[in-house]
Amino acid sequence: MSGLKVLQIGPVVSVQDMGRPGLLERGISQGGAADTLALAEGAALLRQDAGLAALEMGGLGGTFEAVGALRIALTGAPMLATLDGEALAWNASHQVAAGQKLVIGAARRGVYGYLHLGGGIDTDSMLGSRAVHLMGGIGAATQEGDFLPAGPDANQETGLGVVAEDRFSGGALRIVESFQSGLFSADVLSRFGSTAFTRGGRANRMGVEMVSDGEGFSAAGQLNILSEVIAPGDVQMTGDGKPFVLLRECQTTGGYPRIGTVLPCDLARVAQASNGAALRFEWVTLEQGLEIQARHDAYVKSLPSRCEPLVRDPSDMANLLSYQLISGAISADADPFDTGVNT
Amino acid sequence: MSGQGLPEFPVIRTVGLQGLLVTFADALSEPSNRAALAYQAALRQVAIDGMVETSTSLASVFVRFDPSLVSHDQLRAQLESLLAEQDWYGAPLPEGRRFWRVPTVYGTDLAPQLAEAADAAGMNEAQAIDSLGSARVRVLTIGFAASQPYLGTLGEEWDLPRQTALTPMVPSGALVQAIRQFVLFTAPAPTGWRHVGQTGMRLFRPEMDDPFALRAGDEMIFEPVAKADFLRLREGDPNNGGAIVAEIAS
Numbered sequence: 001m002s003g004l005k006v007l008q009i010g011p012v013v014s015v016q017d018m019g020r021p022g023l024l025e026r027g028i029s030q031g032g033a034a035d036t037l038a039l040a041e042g043a044a045l046l047r048q049d050a051g052l053a054a055l056e057m058g059g060l061g062g063t064f065e066a067v068g069a070l071r072i073a074l075t076g077a078p079m080l081a082t083l084d085g086e087a088l089a090w091n092a093s094h095q096v097a098a099g100q101k102l103v104i105g106a107a108r109r110g111v112y113g114y115l116h117l118g119g120g121i122d123t124d125s126m127l128g129s130r131a132v133h134l135m136g137g138i139g140a141a142t143q144e145g146d147f148l149p150a151g152p153d154a155n156q157e158t159g160l161g162v163v164a165e166d167r168f169s170g171g172a173l174r175i176v177e178s179f180q181s182g183l184f185s186a187d188v189l190s191r192f193g194s195t196a197f198t199r200g201g202r203a204n205r206m207g208v209e210m211v212s213d214g215e216g217f218s219a220a221g222q223l224n225i226l227s228e229v230i231a232p233g234d235v236q237m238t239g240d241g242k243p244f245v246l247l248r249e250c251q252t253t254g255g256y257p258r259i260g261t262v263l264p265c266d267l268a269r270v271a272q273a274s275n276g277a278a279l280r281f282e283w284v285t286l287e288q289g290l291e292i293q294a295r296h297d298a299y300v301k302s303l304p305s306r307c308e309p310l311v312r313d314p315s316d317m318a319n320l321l322s323y324q325l326i327s328g329a330i331s332a333d334a335d336p337f338d339t340g341v342n343t
Numbered sequence: 344m345s346g347q348g349l350p351e352f353p354v355i356r357t358v359g360l361q362g363l364l365v366t367f368a369d370a371l372s373e374p375s376n377r378a379a380l381a382y383q384a385a386l387r388q389v390a391i392d393g394m395v396e397t398s399t400s401l402a403s404v405f406v407r408f409d410p411s412l413v414s415h416d417q418l419r420a421q422l423e424s425l426l427a428e429q430d431w432y433g434a435p436l437p438e439g440r441r442f443w444r445v446p447t448v449y450g451t452d453l454a455p456q457l458a459e460a461a462d463a464a465g466m467n468e469a470q471a472i473d474s475l476g477s478a479r480v481r482v483l484t485i486g487f488a489a490s491q492p493y494l495g496t497l498g499e500e501w502d503l504p505r506q507t508a509l510t511p512m513v514p515s516g517a518l519v520q521a522i523r524q525f526v527l528f529t530a531p532a533p534t535g536w537r538h539v540g541q542t543g544m545r546l547f548r549p550e551m552d553d554p555f556a557l558r559a560g561d562e563m564i565f566e567p568v569a570k571a572d573f574l575r576l577r578e579g580d581p582n583n584g585g586a587i588v589a590e591i592a593s
Contacts (some may be wrong), residue, residue: 027490116485126549
């Protein structure tokens with residue numbers, strides 16, 4: 001069976017797919033990839049189904065050895081990647097020969113990078129998904145010595161790149177009012193929308209802390225509301241009025257009041273914001289939110305048609321790579337490893 | 344921009360872009376929890392295009408849906424018409440519920456906060472064990488972690504506030520108490536509730552055909568046993584710790 005042998009691995013690496021919808025009443029949140037757009041990009045690059053599982057790498061990748069020939073794709077937070085020492089373009093698909101060594105380093109921007117295999121990662125499915133759910137006690141983080149088997153791969157195409165939507169540097173999060181928004185005064189809601197936040201140090205697959213100067217965002221009757229269902233994207237205020245944006249692996253119910261819900265299409269921007277990234281919340285109406293989400297869904301559907309052959313020039317890429325390491329401030333548009341398209 | 348205002352119950356409100364929440368009360372009560380369970384059971388019988396899943400919380404029913412298949416207005420109208428069909432607060436409990444008798448050690452080193460809880464409830468330990476060990480409680484909702492039940496309601500004397508400081512860690516199967524409820528823990532976790540009893544229930548067994556031990560609406564009683572008996576039962580029955588389960592005749 002072909003696949004990848006894990007020789008070394010970062011601390012927060014796990015197999016993820018779209019998760020397990022339908023188990024809320026059992027106390028299990030959907031979970032799945034923190035950046036589902038990255039899953040869709042990888043699937044488009046490999047010309048395969050977006051429901052297949054990939055390896056999610058938080059902050060740091062690992063070292064892998066190919067068992068058998070494989071197709072791979074790299075998406076999400078751009079990381080330095082080499083195959084037998086040769087730099088690999090990010091947001092691109094590549095052919096890997098048996099025995100080759102793939103090294104994926106630290107994220108240069110953003111948090112979660114994704115390594116996709118042609119045919120998907122074919123670990124055992126549990127309750128309808130291969131996604132590791134750390135909070136729910138389903139599966140475990142990837143360890144050194146693990147083998148990541150590839151599923152049957154009918155396709156052979158590689159060498160494609162896609163221009164990824166930049167969601168790795170913070171920015172605006174569109175948010176709609178939700179059933180507990182009314183617990184907050186109009187002043188607090190308005191101040192929430194005009195406050196500059198940065199991503200705090202407490203962040204994982206369950207949620208991300210938002211930090212701001214000035215007073216917190218407290219609800220009336222904060223401490224005695226009934227525990228109620230949580231939707232991914234809910235912005236929960238802890239006792240001192242500090243916001244946390246809850247992600248797809250959050251708990252299913254909670255007793256802290258929630259000021260609103262970030263649109264599903266902006267959750268990747270939350271998960272991918274690295275520590276200290278600037279973020280703000282932009283209130284939109286339900287109608288606007290539905291329109292924005294529908295446009296995003298259409299964009300995701302169009303990804304396969306947006307994948308184009310990479311133009312390779314190894315000497316050029318090596319030069320650019322060294323330039324990148326020195327400056328660290330090159331714009332995203334000028335970086336071939338972000339776009340995968342070397343023009 | 345305005346809040347959704349103070350509701351008159353039952354009320355239907357949005358949960359983000361893809362959810363509606365039908366809430367029967369803003370406080371936990373027997374009728375409001377009963378209404379939530381019965382309404383969810385009825386909703387399951389209605390085929391609504393675009394409805395993805397439902398769940399109950401203490402006094403609400405959540406419906407997740409795909410707005411590209413059914414609009415907010417269409418779904419809201421269908422939920423309203425179902426609400427109008429009967430008095431949900433007086434509805435009978437759903438069928439297919441089960442009754443669990445769970446051997447439980449109260450106090451000892453296995454459940455070290457019994458004395459503290461008894462004191463707060465104005466009882467000695469023996470009285471607390473009698474009171475908690477004879478209370479037949481219902482799974483009001485499953486939440487927070489896989490198959491983890493909120494159970495109630497206990498008498499007024501058990502309306503104890505959550506602790507201000509967390510108990511750093513309770514084990515799987517821990518029975519904890521606050522605000523006229525128990526929670527039975529699925530997995531080791533810190534908690535603001537007091538650890539009064541220990542059971543051998545494994546609530547989430549991912550390797551089994553039916554991995555979830557409990558459903559909302561099930562009833563439970565936590566029967567006091569001596570520590571030595573408990574240890575023997577747990578060894579003999581690693582999944583349920585000697586618990587006996589029976590269907591509740593409707």
